[in-house]
Amino acid sequence: MKRMDTVECDVLVVGSGAAGFAAALTAKHEGLHVIMAEKEPVFGGTTCFSAGVVWIPANSSAKKADLPDSPQLALEYLKQEAGNKLSEQQAMSFLENAPKMLEFFEANTHVKFDLLQNMPDYHPTLPGGVAGGRSLRPQVYDGRQLGQWFEKLRAPLRTMTIFGGMMVGSADLPHLYNVTRSPRSMLHAAGLFGRHVLDRISHRRGTRLTNGNALIARLAKSALEENIPIWLSSPVEKLTTQDHRVTGAILRRNGEQVVLAARRGVILACGGFPANDDMRQRFDSKIKDGKYYHSLAPSTNTGDGIRMAQDVGAAFDDNVKHHVAWTPVSLVRQPDGSAVGFPHFNDRAKPGFIVVDRHGNRFANETNSYHDFTPAMIEADRDEKNVEAFIIRDHIAIRRYGIGAVPPRPLRLEPFVKIGYLKRGKSIRELALHAGIDPKRLCATVANYNLGAHSGEDSQFGRGADPFQRVHGAEHDRGPNPNNAPIEAGPFYALRLIPGDIGTFAGLKTDEHARVLDGNNNVIPNLYAAGNDMASVMRGTYPGAGITIGPAMTFAFIAANHISGLQQRNELPQPQP
Ligand SMILES: Cc1cc2nc3c(=O)[nH]c(=O)nc-3n(C[C@H](O)[C@H](O)[C@H](O)COP(=O)(O)OP(=O)(O)OC[C@H]3O[C@@H](n4cnc5c(N)ncnc54)[C@H](O)[C@@H]3O)c2cc1C
Numbered sequence: 001m002k003r004m005d006t007v008e009c010d011v012l013v014v015g016s017g018a019a020g021f022a023a024a025l026t027a028k029h030e031g032l033h034v035i036m037a038e039k040e041p042v043f044g045g046t047t048c049f050s051a052g053v054v055w056i057p058a059n060s061s062a063k064k065a066d067l068p069d070s071p072q073l074a075l076e077y078l079k080q081e082a083g084n085k086l087s088e089q090q091a092m093s094f095l096e097n098a099p100k101m102l103e104f105f106e107a108n109t110h111v112k113f114d115l116l117q118n119m120p121d122y123h124p125t126l127p128g129g130v131a132g133g134r135s136l137r138p139q140v141y142d143g144r145q146l147g148q149w150f151e152k153l154r155a156p157l158r159t160m161t162i163f164g165g166m167m168v169g170s171a172d173l174p175h176l177y178n179v180t181r182s183p184r185s186m187l188h189a190a191g192l193f194g195r196h197v198l199d200r201i202s203h204r205r206g207t208r209l210t211n212g213n214a215l216i217a218r219l220a221k222s223a224l225e226e227n228i229p230i231w232l233s234s235p236v237e238k239l240t241t242q243d244h245r246v247t248g249a250i251l252r253r254n255g256e257q258v259v260l261a262a263r264r265g266v267i268l269a270c271g272g273f274p275a276n277d278d279m280r281q282r283f284d285s286k287i288k289d290g291k292y293y294h295s296l297a298p299s300t301n302t303g304d305g306i307r308m309a310q311d312v313g314a315a316f317d318d319n320v321k322h323h324v325a326w327t328p329v330s331l332v333r334q335p336d337g338s339a340v341g342f343p344h345f346n347d348r349a350k351p352g353f354i355v356v357d358r359h360g361n362r363f364a365n366e367t368n369s370y371h372d373f374t375p376a377m378i379e380a381d382r383d384e385k386n387v388e389a390f391i392i393r394d395h396i397a398i399r400r401y402g403i404g405a406v407p408p409r410p411l412r413l414e415p416f417v418k419i420g421y422l423k424r425g426k427s428i429r430e431l432a433l434h435a436g437i438d439p440k441r442l443c444a445t446v447a448n449y450n451l452g453a454h455s456g457e458d459s460q461f462g463r464g465a466d467p468f469q470r471v472h473g474a475e476h477d478r479g480p481n482p483n484n485a486p487i488e489a490g491p492f493y494a495l496r497l498i499p500g501d502i503g504t505f506a507g508l509k510t511d512e513h514a515r516v517l518d519g520n521n522n523v524i525p526n527l528y529a530a531g532n533d534m535a536s537v538m539r540g541t542y543p544g545a546g547i548t549i550g551p552a553m554t555f556a557f558i559a560a561n562h563i564s565g566l567q568q569r570n571e572l573p574q575p576q577p
Helices: 020-030 046-050 060-064 072-086 088-108 141-153 173-177 184-201 211-225 279-281 304-311 370-378 395-401 416-417 428-435 439-453 465-470 549-564
Strands: 005-014 034-037 111-117 135-138 236-242 245-251 254-269 325-335 338-342 353-356 389-394 420-424 492-504 516-517 523-529
Touching: 005 135, 005 245, 020 088, 034 111, 034 492, 046 211, 046 492, 060 088, 072 088, 072 184, 088 389, 088 416, 088 549, 111 245, 141 211, 141 338, 173 389, 236 254, 236 304, 254 304, 254 389, 254 549, 279 395, 304 389, 304 465, 304 492, 304 523, 338 492, 353 439, 389 395, 416 420, 428 439, 428 492, 492 523, 523 549
Parallel strands: 005 034, 005 254, 245 523, 254 523
Antiparallel strands: 111 135, 236 245, 245 254, 325 338, 325 492, 353 389, 389 492, 420 492, 516 523
């Protein structure tokens, strides 16, 4: 039998999403010899699909902007969100370390964020909630800085780019909505388009990177400068142990098995189990990826980290309010017959959009967060075999704001009608018949909604009640309430939604240092987990924008500092006053 090659390092990081890169860069900064192993031929995981937003309460940018906050205030908010499921010790570890993590990365790497001053927490009126200052977005990055590695950066979701790979960030969106109304917006859009045309001469997609692609590109640029080996196409298959202590792992590289001896520790950052139907069905037997459910995470996030840790005695922690981070999804059929998902995070909040079930009834406040709205969708169809719902809106609304993968004016919507993504009807009744919704009921629902919408009211569900709901509407655009406008200018459109997720919340049981625990709450020496491999510190709740990547990077930072001994020596950098 062929002898397996053995390679030595101090720290093995498994996975190359936000958690993996954050762990590797922190460990390297502490002088440790790190190797990153990534299963896929591309790096970046789900993080590359994401908006890249991080939730960091009491961060120094908010302080500079005079937005008062503190870890204690944020803890109060998390207690309201997660109730007795919250581990205060772990939550406090996150809240105390998150601002330090942010300062560390902004000072020592290419990672740079902009404060989203006006992005409220998702339940800003709860005690401890704030109306802005906890969420930050990665700054736009020039992918050309990665040189040849740009080709290895996982591309964003196809449904979230335009013109064959042009990325649009949330700061660009207001300009795109106003392109036919404001010369400044038209100039901005022309600049984006011009750059994209130039890019396409030499690259297979746009190199002006926004959101999660920008975050991973920035992290990767720093990792490459630090000479951290990033082994692509190298799935880790098994952890190795000696006397219950994790000593490394066995991975497959170039078709051969390699033993990786990790002297100081292994950090699992494989992105949870969103692509593992069997694991997901333990929580909900109805849910299987396909026509009626869609996970937006990469199909290779199959729970490997969790399985490997369980094989060496780790406990799986499902004491969470929801096992996944929910979002409503629409499926866009591609020319090759496959379907790519689009996450409906905020478009439901625009004026002139309502969502109904197949009986034609509204069932929830559509301006609620995606994580709150999707369970309402599932509940509405509790007695049905499958869950689906429909966004309904009129011609004015769809051309003004677009919907899902359909861009706003002046781009065309006709191709989306042609592929059946959008159903259209001259009247609400005709629309209902085309979309398979009860026509009588839908007419009554729209008429009822319109009654109040003229004066900005939504007597049924109160759209636009708090700052979170209003921020995703369109201020003073179509009337007194940024979230409400009548649905009356035909033709009318329906778009089918199904439940989906952007990642998992249940995961490995860990302590406040991100150490993996066994069923008796004992530490498994030298084994750490970060990102979606660890059970979410938010306990399956979604308190604000960035609550998965913020903790992912923070617990990765904590894990690497713990391995290096910095944490024990209490020498972590302190945030600037
Ligand atoms: C459209 C969308 C938007 C989102 N926006 C946000 C947002 O703005 N803010 C936020 O906080 N969250 C957001 N999320 C969720 C967020 O992207 C994820 O929760 C987060 O990126 C997970 O990071 P991670 O490092 O744990 O995993 P990932 O980024 O998924 O990385 C895991 C990596 O591990 C690799 N891997 C798996 N198994 C193995 C193995 N055996 N060996 C080696 N490698 C392996 C995978 O291939 C993958 O590359 C969004 C998600 C989506 C889909």
